[in-house]
Amino acid sequence: MSTHTDNHNPLRDRAWRALVWGVIAFFLVNVGMMILAVATNSVATRWLGTWLPEAYTTGWYLSAWKEFQLSHVLVVTVVVVFSVVFLSLLIGVPAAYTLARKDFRGKKLLTLLFLLPLMVPPITYGIPLATVMYQLHLAGTLPGVIIANMIPALPFVILVMTPFVEQIDTNIESAARVFGANTRQMFIYTLVPLLAPGVLAAGLLVLVRTVAMFELTFLVAGPDTQTLVVALYYAVFAAGVRAGQSVDAMAMIYMAITVLWLLIALRFVNPTQLVSRVKEHPVKG
């Protein structure tokens, strides 16, 4: 019997592989050209109906910076994003620990409570949330924007961290207990160092997601508390008043920031290990 069982229908296999790689190439080429078009436009003086613009300038970046008060918007974005990441980790990691290790009544209900915000579109709870926040005078303030962004971020941290906790040997915790550590000490001195890679991964993913979170920030932010993504939307929405190149320059700044963070995230987190981890079996001759 032949062991080369791949060759039952080589033509079909080859055609299928060509199709898949063709689709990948088509997708990447078109998305790449799209980004290149925006990048070209953002440094163009005038670009109408030709392959390339007449002349190039960096003036749009300067004018976008001033016109959209980008320095203020960037400060708001950084404050919101890092507060969301820090608070979600601070609250989410202990919660993930409890959900992974302990068994208690109402655990199923709690799991559902943490899963629902990821399963319901942000607009659905964002509108009632904005209504409540307007009554509490939280809407338009920084704490309001931070809290609104934590609603999807916190469950996300819990979802990502629970498997990380589950793979830590319980004997390590028992050993810490034997040496007299209380829950807080055990957490700080044994669990946090062991969980550090997972915490880093969850934090970076929350960071990328919060930078891109449009709907919730859009619904609760005021004129002074817009993050970059919302300011960008308003810039396009009020198009006509502003030059297209200026908007494109701002979009490029946004992309540069998010790509940077995503690349950092992918440096630490292998996307193939996000959901489950299996040790790879070496292929034996």
Place this chain on the structure above:
Amino acid sequence: MAATTAMPVPRSGISPRPPFDPAVMLVAPAAALMVMFFVYPFAYGLLLSFQPAQGGVFQNYIHFFQTQDLWRTIGNTMQLALPATFINVAGALAIAYATRIKGPYQRLLSTLLVVPLTLGTVLIAEGMLTYFGPQGWLAQALRWLHVYEGSIRLTHNYWGVLISLIITGFPFAYLLILSYITGIDPALPRAAATLGADGWNRFRHIYLPLLTPGLVMAFCLSFVQAFSVFPSAVLLGSPGGTTRVIAIAAYEAAFEQYDYSLASAVAMIMGLAQLAIVVAALGLRSMFYRGPVTGGKG
């Protein structure tokens, strides 16, 4: 007596009510935040939707289903979100399967495929308006090659929004499905290969059944994203016509008409419609295989 010992000791029997463990309190802040800013607003919105400015308790819902401009938004949203989700999940499955094997270029390729996640709706909208526009590179290239001389209509309509949903949604589905595929023990398909299964049969009888739970999860999460499409429907679609999605209707009711009661009703209908699809998908899942994705020896 176990009750008087200070240190927690492993119990041999199962007690009917385990003693209260203070460590459970670690989950309390997270639960409190969720109750205060997710459950409470949701309940408040639900109640508010039954308190219309005028008319009976169900006036908002009656108004929604009697106004053509409102109820057709459900159909519009479904027509965008369902095809986009199917294309994204099917495409991501095929491409993740093709790129599952670790090679020198696998990491680079998967990074490239994930990058569109970071583009943001505005950059995609601007890019599509420039690239697919009447004077854009695509039109120029097609004219130069004498392939197509007419005008390209891919923006400010249904197709513009669908394309942008694919560009933003595909990387997410790909990332998720790739991690599920690489989670499958490679020993299983190898065992199938020794028993004579070819490429297609290994996919059909080994990978696909094991992947079904992950695919359903990817479908649900992708669908939630596509269903709440809002900025791209405004920037790339025709917000008055075929891409007037339900999120636009909810936003207009809340922040243009300041009718929070109607807006809550629209938001609730949106959540219900979306949940109906998710429940249907999860229901279909229960008909398939559930079990470990690793071999017998774990």
